[in-house]
Amino acid sequence: DIQMTQSPSSLSASVGDRVSITCRASQSIFNYLNWYQQKAGKAPKLLIYLASNLQNGVPSRFSGSGSGTDFTLTISSLQPEDFATYYCQQTSSMPLTFGGGTKVEIK
Amino acid sequence: QVQLQESGPGLVKPSETLSLTCSVSDDSIRTHYWSWIRQSPGKGLEWLGQISNSGSTEYNPSLKSRVTISVETAKKQISLKLRSMTTADTAIYYCVRGSSSWYQYFIHWGQGTLVTVSS
Numbered sequence: 001d002i003q004m005t006q007s008p009s010s011l012s013a014s015v016g017d018r019v020s021i022t023c024r025a026s027q028s029i030f031n032y033l034n035w036y037q038q039k040a041g042k043a044p045k046l047l048i049y050l051a052s053n054l055q056n057g058v059p060s061r062f063s064g065s066g067s068g069t070d071f072t073l074t075i076s077s078l079q080p081e082d083f084a085t086y087y088c089q090q091t092s093s094m095p096l097t098f099g100g101g102t103k104v105e106i107k
Numbered sequence: 108q109v110q111l112q113e114s115g116p117g118l119v120k121p122s123e124t125l126s127l128t129c130s131v132s133d134d135s136i137r138t139h140y141w142s143w144i145r146q147s148p149g150k151g152l153e154w155l156g157q158i159s160n161s162g163s164t165e166y167n168p169s170l171k172s173r174v175t176i177s178v179e180t181a182k183k184q185i186s187l188k189l190r191s192m193t194t195a196d197t198a199i200y201y202c203v204r205g206s207s208s209w210y211q212y213f214i215h216w217g218q219g220t221l222v223t224v225s226s
Contacts, residue, residue: 003167034212035151043201043216044152055214087152091156091211095167096154 002026002090006099012107017078023071023088025044031067034097038101039084046084048073078104109133111202111217119192119224129185129202129217136178139186140205142213143176145198153198158185158208199226 003026004013021031023033031051037043046055048064051071061076075082083106115127129141141156156166158176166174175188185202201224204215 002149032210033201041211043219045153045211046214049212050210089152089213094165096157096211098152100151 001030001095002093002097004061004088004090004099005017006086006088006102008102009100010103012105013078014107015078015080017107018061018106019075019078019082019105021073021086023066023073023099025069025090025092028068028089032090033064033066033071034085034089034091035062035064035073037082037084037089038090044087075102075104108136109204109215111204111215113200113202113217114139115165115169115200115220116220117221117223118198120226121150121193121224125139125187125188125189125192125196125200125222127200127202127220127222129187131183131185135204136180136183136185139207140211141176141178142203142205142211143174143185143187144201144203144216146194146219147195147198148203150198155187155189157205157211166177169212192224194224196222 005024033051035048038044052064063074085101085103109131112130113219142158143155158195173190178184199219201211201219205211
């Protein structure tokens with residue numbers, strides 16, 4: 001299985017901050033990586049697919065980058081509605097696997 | 108916008124088989140891949156398996172052959188069976204629509220159903 005490691009596991013930030021979350025794969029997954037946002041009590045929401053493609057309707061303050069084993073999700077200016085948990089997910093090989101999540105909290 | 112609704116027992120005894128059904132609101136059941144994903148309380152996401160639009164299945168080896176996913180196209184339903192349940196299987200179970208091709212990304216999720224394993 002491909003292991004996905006996210007860092008940090010949690011972070012505190014203020015509204016307006018630039019936030020970056022990293023995801024590292026245990027082997028190359030090319031650009032076969034998705035990012036999701038999950039709020040408490042809700043199902044995850046797709047933000048980014050194929051590492052850098054913004055899903056329809058997702059604000060442009062979200063961006064993704066990376067290829068191979070190292071990926072980054074960046075929120076350029078954190079908004080109140082962005083406080084949530086973020087997960088990466090690889091689709092390079094079976095089984096599909098998720099990172100452990102990064103919880104973004106209010107400072 | 109497709110709607111997905113999971114149904115099934117909220118409580119299962121250890122060693123029993125969990126059976127969940129996902130009802131799909133449109134005909135995309137014929138054209139898309141369908142996955143089951145679970146989330147243990149306070150934990151991360153675990154992909155259980157998928158069924159493709161051609162009927163082929165892939166399962167997570169971590170489940171050690173306990174899982175079966177099937178589709179009933181006429182009823183617009185996807186089913187999950189998970190055998191030999193233990194307390195470690197307590198989780199929210201999501202029915203999820205994937206894409207229509209091999210590259211899987213998950214836009215449409217059911218609301219999730221909490222399954223508790225307890226005697």
